[in-house]
Amino acid sequence: MLTMLEEVVLLAVDEKTGGLRSAREFGTVYALVGAVLFDLALAGKIDTDTETIQVIDKKPTGNKTLDRVLNEMMRRPDLNTVQDWIEHIYHRKADLEGEALESLIQQGILCHEKTKRLWIVDVERFPVVSDRHLQHVKVRLAEAIRSDGIPDTRDIMLVSIAEPCGLLGYVLDEKELERRRARIETLCTLETISRKVTRAIARLDGTLRQRMATKAI
């Protein structure tokens, strides 16, 4: 089974071109941090409440990225809120996307192509080798949004991470997303981690807007 992080990064790969839709945008990094925290929660390593986060099982998961974050969490008991950890991992500038891509390549789901644009600029592409996993992710997301029932835990998490990454537009068309806006917001609110990710992205957007306004003056 893919990790939440791998599923979100896979969703960001353009099936036709192999290009990355997320292009390592700042907000996406926050969402990927959220995906890692969800993976640790699903593995039974951490638990959260409305504010705090705690390590409940120190044994490694066997996944390189998750274990690095888990070790970091054990080393820093002074950081104990979900918000602290989202900000902390974000500022460590770990290439979560790159690590997930590497893992997807190793699993034979993607391949890696490097070309030159105009003989100078490096262009990286990650064409889909086997689209079974990608289709599975898309179907689960579409079902979670279209249905009025309670989705599986993983699917609730997936919607709440794909939404702030702006990736739901690659699963359903704009009209349908607009029609199901309330449902998406409901699913995104259910988990503390996704609420904090959304707040972190909103704060980042506000800071960037403020900086741009200051420059314009």
Place this chain on the structure above:
Amino acid sequence: MEPYYHAEAVMIQVTQETRSGWHVIGVRGRADSEAADELEGTLRAAVAAHPKVAADFAALDYISSAGLRAVLQAARAAQACNAEFAVCSPSSRVKKVFDMSGLHHVLRIYGDLPC
């Protein structure tokens, strides 16, 4: 039916009884990651066996994200087998978590027991 206690429960104590057609599951203690599996298992078993199940959270002191997921997945199981599932009488601390999570959008939460 007399309430009984789960002997293996560490973090939560669960009582079960049937009243006026409702199978009432009383949960006491802390619904965190340690108790989540037991809570989900108990609620799932109840909705599989009874058409109307009420989870009485009046004595539940704390619920974490893992506990919340357990309740949600039990409610999902109830939908799958067309059982009625209601979360009742949450303490103010637990209700605050439900409110922040918008849980009322996806399942039925009552201030009091329906029976």
